[in-house]
Amino acid sequence: xxxxxxxxxxxxxxxxxxxxxxxxxxxxxxxxxxxxxxxxxxxxxxxxxxxxxxxxxxxxxxxxxxxxxxxxxxxxxxxxxxxxxxxxxxxxxxxxxxxxxxxxxxxxxxxxxxxxxxxxxxxxxxxxxxxxxxxxxxxxxxxxxxxxxxxxxxxxxxxxxxxxxxxxxxxxxxxxxxxxxxxxxxxxxxxxxxxxxxxxxxxxxxxxxxxxxxxxxxxxxxxxxxxxxxxxxxxxxxxxxxxxxxxxxxxxxxxxxxxxxxxxxxxxxxxx
Amino acid sequence: xxxxxxxxxxxxxxxxxxxxxxxxxxxxxxxxxxxxxxxxxxxxxxxxxxxxxxxxxxxxxxxxxxxxxxxxxxxxxxxxxxxxxxxxxxxxxxxxxxxxxxxxxxxxxxxxxxxxxxxxxxxxxxxxxxxxxxxxxxxxxxxxxxxxxxxxxxxxxxxxxx
Numbered sequence: 001x002x003x004x005x006x007x008x009x010x011x012x013x014x015x016x017x018x019x020x021x022x023x024x025x026x027x028x029x030x031x032x033x034x035x036x037x038x039x040x041x042x043x044x045x046x047x048x049x050x051x052x053x054x055x056x057x058x059x060x061x062x063x064x065x066x067x068x069x070x071x072x073x074x075x076x077x078x079x080x081x082x083x084x085x086x087x088x089x090x091x092x093x094x095x096x097x098x099x100x101x102x103x104x105x106x107x108x109x110x111x112x113x114x115x116x117x118x119x120x121x122x123x124x125x126x127x128x129x130x131x132x133x134x135x136x137x138x139x140x141x142x143x144x145x146x147x148x149x150x151x152x153x154x155x156x157x158x159x160x161x162x163x164x165x166x167x168x169x170x171x172x173x174x175x176x177x178x179x180x181x182x183x184x185x186x187x188x189x190x191x192x193x194x195x196x197x198x199x200x201x202x203x204x205x206x207x208x209x210x211x212x213x214x215x216x217x218x219x220x221x222x223x224x225x226x227x228x229x230x231x232x233x234x235x236x237x238x239x240x241x242x243x244x245x246x247x248x249x250x251x252x253x254x255x256x257x258x259x260x261x262x263x264x265x266x267x268x269x270x271x272x
Numbered sequence: 273x274x275x276x277x278x279x280x281x282x283x284x285x286x287x288x289x290x291x292x293x294x295x296x297x298x299x300x301x302x303x304x305x306x307x308x309x310x311x312x313x314x315x316x317x318x319x320x321x322x323x324x325x326x327x328x329x330x331x332x333x334x335x336x337x338x339x340x341x342x343x344x345x346x347x348x349x350x351x352x353x354x355x356x357x358x359x360x361x362x363x364x365x366x367x368x369x370x371x372x373x374x375x376x377x378x379x380x381x382x383x384x385x386x387x388x389x390x391x392x393x394x395x396x397x398x399x400x401x402x403x404x405x406x407x408x409x410x411x412x413x414x415x416x417x418x419x420x421x422x423x424x425x426x427x428x429x430x431x432x433x434x
Contacts, residue, residue: 158348159345159349160349161278161349162349163276176315177314177315180278180313180315184331187346188311188345
């Protein structure tokens, strides 16, 4: 064996691993080239990552961009109020107009029906009632249509706001919380105006009216839905006075069960 | 039988009155501080014996640096007061004796609990510094954050009120 042959054998021994490694890298590069150059293959690899990023971005929009968008919108609206009004007026104006037209039509239909029944027993009774009470017949018709309902009656201790008795047809509120808040509001308003002889008499809340009537150690809150006009208010005041005097409420304030029973008997129907 | 009782929480701004109520009523705590404006009312009923419960109507009044500035009409008919101060802020209890005396003088028949809140923020050595100040006045050290002794404060009060 000459020198060259020996050198070749040594080269073979030393470089075999390197060649295998080079060949495997070559294969990988070719596979990568294929993936990158072929659109479908590249898309299979990249699409899930992009989708994931996009989904995260969409999820994060309210957190990241929300405050900026809200702030910008608020500023824009504040700075160009006239433009906003001009833009919204035709839309909102039309909506309100349509709503009022619809409600007026319903009211007009109802009044027509009531007037057409002039010679019914109810109509004759209304006419007589109108003459006797001095209240205009049309006011009586409107009152009949208003469908006023007593939703809840609460007798509340003055000062503490503790509920002494309660009656409601559909229990939707926590009377203790309502009584507490009403007492706090009453205290605040009456304190603020600093006139001892004056009392808060009613509070309007969305579709409800809360009629408040004061007595020496307690007050009565009546939650009403529907129209609450002077005629109704006057009648309700009389009814509450009638209740407190006939049932001697002041004498039985410590008997929650008894007052509750009396409340239920007295206010169970909507007629006042 | 359920008896309703009006409880009023008073004290300086930011002492943790609202947090104390939230811990008692909802068993929650939040680090966000939202100042109470006017009054906030909550309710919780606890059973103290078989067939005997107390319904607490809790009035959380806005903080006042001087108790005399509290709207008197909010305090009418109160069955018990809870005076809250912040153990980690000495300014909220430096006038403690006068404030407690004011309540005793003006509402002598109404039970009062004096409560040091945020006990989780201080250690025994710190409390020892103020021993003389707290000794006869303070009923409980509580933590609205970890709930320590909050339940016990209200159950003690319920038993006293019945």
